[in-house]
Amino acid sequence: MKNIGTAKVIPGEKTEGYLHAGTDIDGASFKIPLLVAAGKEEGPTIWVHGCIHGDEFGGAASIIRFFEELNVQELRGTFVGVPVTNLPSFKGWSRISPLDGANLNRIFPGNPKGTYSQRLAHLLLSTIKETADYVLDLHSGGLALHVDYFMICKGGDSDAAQKSLWLAERMGSKVIWVTEQEGSVGGTITDHVMEFGIPNVTIEVGGGHISEKHEHQFKDSIKNAMKALELLPGDAPVQKEYEIYRKGDFIFAGEGGLFVPASKVGSILNKGDLIGTIINLHGKVVEEIRCSDDNAYLAATGHPYWPTEQGRLIAETYTK
Ligand SMILES: [Zn+2]
Structure with a gap:
């Protein structure tokens, strides 16, 4: 029997525990469930x-x-669920850490002697390295954006990259963004997990409002991955064809105001198509945000009428 953090791994059982991830200002432990x-x-x-x-x-x-719904009698191997990896940022309802301002998913591999977030990055990565054979990384548009349902994995010829794409093709979405190393944002957990040779897929679904559909898409993606890897019985879905995008375009508001979406996430847009407008607080349109490519998949947009300062990420489009 081995432990993961304080959780015991007992064949045929579900267990719980924590990973101790440093201390807060008042000395209380950050306990990652x-x-x-x-x-x-x-x-x-x-x-x-x-x-x-x-x-x-x-x-x-x-x-x-x-985890509640998982039938451990059907399981082969081990499932490790970590609902919240970044506790300070979670408690603050924030993409970045209120402790040090870091975007955790840009600073991997971290540093065991660095800022709180750098230490957290180091702890997560070293725990994954000693624990995991496969990693699923769950994201959404957060409070600010709404994203469609798609998978992200790293491009490349390595066995881990090939296996990641193989897995992404079996998780339920026919849309896959394969990020190339040079075009990648850098410092993500998946970049570094891949360096260990551990196949991994990021799942993107929804945003601040979590619908039943979003919950099902996340859960089905996990279940399908586990079927594909023969951790659970049954066949994972394989679709006739996939939309594989390799280039991501991040679009930032050029003016401040309120964002008014004009296109739905998941749409295919052409160059010049209107993604949305920014209106000022007198109701005048101060910016039209248009698609800059043909055959672009609208992966994410801001929410209707949410306040938007100049430079805020407002939409993402992907092209082949
Ligand atoms: Zn995210």
Whole structure:
């Protein structure tokens, strides 16, 4: 029997525990909750985490529900669910950490002697390295954006990259963003998990409002990945074809005001198509935000009438 943090891994049982991740200003421990289910039959370990960005609650909720519903008698290998990895940012309902201002998913591999977030990044990565054979990384648009349902994995010829794409193709969405190394935002947990040779897929679903559909999309994606890897019985869905995008365009508001979306996430847009407008507080349109490419998949937009300062991320489009 081994432990993950304080959680015991007991074949045929579900257990709970914590990963101690440093202390707050008042000395209280940050205790990252762990949900562990171990099958009687040995097999690989899948690590599924949410809330690297603290305002992306859909992943956290879905991991909790998935774990409740998981029948451990059917399980081979081990499921490790980590609903909230970034507690300070989660408590603050924020994408960044209120402790040090860091975007945790831009500073991996972290530093054990650095700022709080750098230490947290180091702890998460070292725990994953010693625990996981596969990693699922759950994200959403957070409070500010709404995203469609798609998978993200790293491009490349390595076995881990190939296996990640193979897995992404079996998780339920036909839309996959394959990020190339040079175009990647850098410092993400998945970049570094990939360096360990551990296949991984990011799941993107929804945003601040978590619908039943979003919860099902997250849970089904996890379940499908586990079927594909033979941790659960049954066949994972394989679709006839996939929309694979390789280039992401992040669009930032050029003016402050209120964002008024004109296109729905998931649409395919052409160059010049209107994504939305920014109106000022007198109701005048101060900016038209248009698509800059043909055949672009609208992956994310801001919410209707949410306040938007100049430079805020307002939409994402992906192209092949
Ligand atoms: Zn995120």
